[in-house]
Amino acid sequence: MSKQVAMLEQHFNARLLNRTTRSLNVTDIGDAVYHQCKRVLEEVGHTENLVAGLQGEPRGLLRISCNMTFGQLVLAKALPEFMARYPEVRVEVTLDDRTPDMVREGHDLMIRVKGLQLPDSSLVARKLCDLPMFVCATPEYLASKGVPDCPQALRQHNCLIFVHAENAHQWLVSMPGQTPEPVEVSGDLRANNSLVVREAVLAHRGIANLASFVIAPLVASGEIVPVFPQARPECLAVYVFFPSRESTTLKISRFVEFFEAWLADNLPQTLTDANTGDS
Incomplete structure (x- = not known):
């Protein structure tokens, strides 16, 4: 990582990080470079989604944030089937019980177990199942x-x-x-x-x-x-959250459709469901 940062600083002929033996801080120039590069990567992602939409196949990187235990016991079992169905989609999963800043941390969608009454939020929510x-x-x-x-x-x-x-x-x-x-x-x-x-x-x-x-x-x-x-x-209830409706790309919509159907078939709603051993 240090070598990569050093190469960037040499390329820009500017210090991007201030380093001491006890701390590491981003300089103003480093912060500006980060945000500009992030916008470039987002545009690349939008281009991938545009091409995918025209071809009818989702592709690109799908970043998912999910509750820890639900991710371990449920999402982890659903993902291989989703990825086999859509081989052009790469998946990055973060398991965390806190509520992240989706935009700042770069998640495409967030899966959370919540009460039936949701708090006011700028995020778009869709209920997947009880x-x-x-x-x-x-x-x-x-x-x-x-x-x-x-x-x-x-x-x-x-x-x-x-x-x-x-x-x-x-x-x-x-x-x-x-x-x-x-x-x-x-x-x-x-x-x-x-x-x-x-x-x-x-x-x-x-x-x-x-x-x-x-x-x-x-x-x-x-x-x-x-x-x-x-x-x-x-x-x-299990909910999926998006930063905005405009950010809902083909890879996101395909995953939500798949996961909602998968939960209906696999998530036990009673303690006597026939397939509880697989859930």
């Missing part, structure tokens, strides 16, 4: 600590919290014939990754509220069971 959540535990934990006889009884249990969920500390369990009320929960583990929470559940540490795609294979094997099997699950 994502049911299930309060769950191991049979061993429930045998040891007892099965909650109502949602409010969760307050007496060790509830394991996935902190990035919008419903992290208030779980909504809709029992038949009852008005659902959020239950304030707490426990000895809070984690920013639902796989960490799932491992604690498997270690019989407590009860968690996790998405269907995270636990469905383990429910099928009997390692995890729903705590309230008759309850209607609380739902989040």
